[in-house]
Amino acid sequence: MAHFPTPDGRAPWRASVLTLFPEMFPGPLGLSLAGQALTAGLWAIQTHQIRDFGLGRHAQVDDTPAGGGVGMVLRADVLGPAIDHARAANPDAPAIYLSPRGKPLDQVLARELAAGPGVVLVAGRFEGIDERVIEARSLREISIGDYVLSGGDLAAMVLIDACIRLLPGVLGKSESTTQESFENGLLEHPHYTKPREWEGLSIPGVLLSGDHKKIAEWRHEQALKLTSERRPDLIARRERSS
Numbered sequence: 001m002a003h004f005p006t007p008d009g010r011a012p013w014r015a016s017v018l019t020l021f022p023e024m025f026p027g028p029l030g031l032s033l034a035g036q037a038l039t040a041g042l043w044a045i046q047t048h049q050i051r052d053f054g055l056g057r058h059a060q061v062d063d064t065p066a067g068g069g070v071g072m073v074l075r076a077d078v079l080g081p082a083i084d085h086a087r088a089a090n091p092d093a094p095a096i097y098l099s100p101r102g103k104p105l106d107q108v109l110a111r112e113l114a115a116g117p118g119v120v121l122v123a124g125r126f127e128g129i130d131e132r133v134i135e136a137r138s139l140r141e142i143s144i145g146d147y148v149l150s151g152g153d154l155a156a157m158v159l160i161d162a163c164i165r166l167l168p169g170v171l172g173k174s175e176s177t178t179q180e181s182f183e184n185g186l187l188e189h190p191h192y193t194k195p196r197e198w199e200g201l202s203i204p205g206v207l208l209s210g211d212h213k214k215i216a217e218w219r220h221e222q223a224l225k226l227t228s229e230r231r232p233d234l235i236a237r238r239e240r241s242s
């Protein structure tokens, strides 16, 4: 993990990931925007192989569910020491278990996590992890959506990516994230680029008018229209908070 300071003197935002598949990382996070920021030392990643804390000759990490039932459960006496080890290297970061039962990840939560020193992420597998480890290590549970993945690794990558792009210096222009979907409680307006005409379809005239006030008004109207049609829940939330 990089320990040198970022160009503005801050320590890099640190992602520590506990996983049975460390070879998955940084994966897509090593490419494009996130990859450039990683190389620039704006953030750092460290993986911890859960199996290194496994028990016995076979480094066992899981066992059958108490009370019976299908599948396997990651053991508390394996994960507990693994989490303690990861936390020792990233002591101020919140410890999070990626879980379909968790608080849904949204832009507000991503901003909150990006503003901190980093995250310690537990990527589950099988049927999940022993409940006692969640309680004993005060793990925060976060979900990336109402569906079930085979493991928490992809969810960890999603969370990390959502945070990294919010770190100072990662995106080119400071306003790049402020106009995006969810930042003002709305989905983003549509985008267009060249050519002016494509397959008989034109760019809306207002965008070519050069009138910045009218363009801003049009974009806001479009954002409201799209959000009302597709995500009335966001409109209701906006109205409740205004």
Ligand code: SAM
Binding pocket: 097, 098, 099, 100, 101, 122, 123, 124, 125, 126, 127, 128, 129, 142, 143, 144, 145, 146, 147, 148, 149, 150, 151, 152, 153, 155
């Ligand atoms: N038995 C669990 C349940 O029904 O809630 C699902 C376990 S899932 C097959 C294995 C692991 O994938 C979980 O321990 C969790 O870490 C991760 N996972 C699955 N879906 C997720 C989601 N929507 N958000 C975050 N993590 C998820």
